[in-house]
Amino acid sequence: MSQPMYAIPGSVAANVPVEAVADPTVAPVARTVADVLAQSQVEAVMDELDHDLVGLAPVKQRIRDIAALLVIDKLRLNQGLAAQTPSLHMSFTGNPGTGKTTVALRMAEILHRLGYVRKGHLVAVTRDDLVGQYIGHTAPKTKEVLKKAMGGVLFIDEAYYLYRPENERDYGQEAIEILLQVMENQRDDLVVILAGYKDRMDTFFKSNPGMSSRIAHHLDFPDYSHDELLQIGDRMLGTMNYRFGTGARDAFGEYLTRRLEQPHFANARSVRNALDRMRLRQASRLFEARDRELTREDLTTIETPDIRASRVFGASP
Ligand SMILES: Nc1ncnc2c1ncn2[C@@H]1O[C@H](COP(=O)(O)OP(=O)(O)O)[C@@H](O)[C@H]1O
Ligand SMILES: [Mg+2]
Numbered sequence: 001m002s003q004p005m006y007a008i009p010g011s012v013a014a015n016v017p018v019e020a021v022a023d024p025t026v027a028p029v030a031r032t033v034a035d036v037l038a039q040s041q042v043e044a045v046m047d048e049l050d051h052d053l054v055g056l057a058p059v060k061q062r063i064r065d066i067a068a069l070l071v072i073d074k075l076r077l078n079q080g081l082a083a084q085t086p087s088l089h090m091s092f093t094g095n096p097g098t099g100k101t102t103v104a105l106r107m108a109e110i111l112h113r114l115g116y117v118r119k120g121h122l123v124a125v126t127r128d129d130l131v132g133q134y135i136g137h138t139a140p141k142t143k144e145v146l147k148k149a150m151g152g153v154l155f156i157d158e159a160y161y162l163y164r165p166e167n168e169r170d171y172g173q174e175a176i177e178i179l180l181q182v183m184e185n186q187r188d189d190l191v192v193i194l195a196g197y198k199d200r201m202d203t204f205f206k207s208n209p210g211m212s213s214r215i216a217h218h219l220d221f222p223d224y225s226h227d228e229l230l231q232i233g234d235r236m237l238g239t240m241n242y243r244f245g246t247g248a249r250d251a252f253g254e255y256l257t258r259r260l261e262q263p264h265f266a267n268a269r270s271v272r273n274a275l276d277r278m279r280l281r282q283a284s285r286l287f288e289a290r291d292r293e294l295t296r297e298d299l300t301t302i303e304t305p306d307i308r309a310s311r312v313f314g315a316s317p
Helices: 033-040 042-052 057-078 100-113 138-149 172-185 198-207 209-214 226-239 248-260 267-288 296-300 304-308
Strands: 006-008 090-094 122-125 153-157 191-196 217-221
Touching (some): 033 042, 033 057, 042 057, 057 100, 057 217, 090 100, 090 198, 100 122, 100 153, 100 217, 122 138, 138 153, 138 172, 172 209, 226 248, 226 267, 248 267, 248 304
Parallel strands (some): 090 191, 090 217, 122 153
Antiparallel strands (some): 006 122
């Protein structure tokens, strides 16, 4: 099924004023890394990324490396040195819920602040947004998506579905060819990120050397450890204005241990879904007490029974 295409404006780091982004007409020519960082306000986004996202150390390091490359490029440009627009197309591989979409959004913002793309928005699509059902429908569809993504990041989820070798006249091939052209010719204003499972992406790259050669950065998103998942749960609850009551965090830890052993575990996404169900149970519990005045504490606390009622503990769903 087709997922809705959504465009997200570049202001991921809402607490950094947009006006603060470097304006080459007023800023003095940058000569130091610090100048570029200050002028672009890119450090604020990188710090946010470090801080908001649990774990992902290798991914965060790769993003710093890419930012460093762009900063140095800018300084080279300011010295009149040859600056070849680096290719920044990427692949983000990992299991569901490992943070690929979330990091892509931050990446779009970083590339924008460093002046690599004009707008810094992210357009997320799947095969169905690019490929038509009938002859002649694919090219206009793909071009329409590319037009929307220009000046930002095009995020193609489960990109390998574009290639269906078992189907001789699959229109996905047409979409791939258009993408390849644009990835080469307009790489100064569009970054394409291909996302999906690692093994399927490897197979896709093997059969599509043209695509493989245009992807400069491969970022692997590992599964989260139990402890990281627990920390992610804390973060999510905090931003939703909830907290664990006495013993509830331990119960949630136990929930995770059991849930990790079950099929279809989807990392941070499963944590989010579990918390949503726990909030439902909390609401039902509070709803029973018709006449009781509910305090702030009542309204914000997830209690142990809200967790233990889950079917992973053997209770009915
Ligand atoms: N490292 C992390 N720290 C905190 N929250 C995370 C982290 N990784 C993912 N999330 C959250 O988990 C959910 C799923 O992440 P998402 O980026 O959609 O994963 P993917 O695209 O890999 O399937 C989102 O709500 C996201 O905010
Ligand atoms: Mg995703």
